[in-house]
Amino acid sequence: MLFDIAAMAAKPRYNLLASLIVPRPIAWVTSSDARGRLNAAPFSLFNMMSGTPPVVVLGIGNRAGRPKDSARNIIETGDFVINLVSEELLEAMNVTAIEFTEDIDELAEAGLATIPSHAVGPPRIARSPVALECTYTRSVELGQDRKLLIGEIIYAHVKDDVILNPDRGHIDAARMNLVGRMHGGGWYTTTTTPFRLARIPAEGWCQTQSSSGNQDSGSLR
Numbered sequence: 001m002l003f004d005i006a007a008m009a010a011k012p013r014y015n016l017l018a019s020l021i022v023p024r025p026i027a028w029v030t031s032s033d034a035r036g037r038l039n040a041a042p043f044s045l046f047n048m049m050s051g052t053p054p055v056v057v058l059g060i061g062n063r064a065g066r067p068k069d070s071a072r073n074i075i076e077t078g079d080f081v082i083n084l085v086s087e088e089l090l091e092a093m094n095v096t097a098i099e100f101t102e103d104i105d106e107l108a109e110a111g112l113a114t115i116p117s118h119a120v121g122p123p124r125i126a127r128s129p130v131a132l133e134c135t136y137t138r139s140v141e142l143g144q145d146r147k148l149l150i151g152e153i154i155y156a157h158v159k160d161d162v163i164l165n166p167d168r169g170h171i172d173a174a175r176m177n178l179v180g181r182m183h184g185g186g187w188y189t190t191t192t193t194p195f196r197l198a199r200i201p202a203e204g205w206c207q208t209q210s211s212s213g214n215q216d217s218g219s220l221r
């Protein structure tokens with residue numbers, strides 16, 4: 001079936017795209033407003049976009065025509081923390097996604113302890129296996145109701161028992177037991193069954209092709 005994306009109504013278009021582009025990592029963002037009031041919320045329109053510079057992007061929509069608290073805080077204060085969500089933290093994360101008014105501290109509602117950050121204002125979530133301290137760089141407006149917030153990671157806190165080789169930046173990713181966002185209706189996935197697929201150097205590919213007579217490349221899996 002061919003979907004004409006531009007012709008679709010907003011809700012089914014979102015449902016479709018959010019079901020196709022899966023799994024998505026979840027940025028569990030801690031931020032604070034100019035008065036120091038804490039905030040936490042999850043965002044799965046999120047990813048790392050570059051290693052050098054170490055850039056992350058969040059897609060945050062408005063609520064009733066106004067920026068969500070996280071977006072407003074990040075732009076106002078210039079910093080934030082992306083905590084990553086392990087399976088045991090899913091229910092607490094879900095509490096912080098409740099559309100509370102701005103005076104409610106979602107971290108307190110979810111019973112989550114925090115630890116002061118190394119360099120940024122907002123604290124990190126104590127039980128998160130990974131917390132990325134970020135500075136806000138700029139926003140890109142996406143129409144009237146949504147923006148991309150771009151930031152740079154300046155410090156990464158990583159739970160000791162998942163680190164394999166700190167000098168090489170090697171991590172036992174499966175041991176973090178992170179969850180990813182799947183489609184609507186509250187679906188998530190785990191990340192605990194990794195498998196390996198080695199990259200193919202260009203010379204290796206050319207040799208394979210000439211010796212096999214250029215068969216279906218699917219056989220390489």
Ligand SMILES: Cc1cc2nc3c(=O)[nH]c(=O)nc-3n(C[C@H](O)[C@H](O)[C@H](O)COP(=O)(O)O)c2cc1C
Pocket residue numbers: 026039040041042043044045046059060061062068069070071094096097098099100181
């Ligand atoms: C797993 C998950 C992922 C979410 N991803 C996004 C997202 O990418 N963008 C967004 O605007 N809202 C997203 N939401 C909804 C926000 O978390 C929710 O609106 C939250 O109340 C915003 O809080 P804030 O106003 O304190 O920033 C997501 C919710 C969940 C549960």
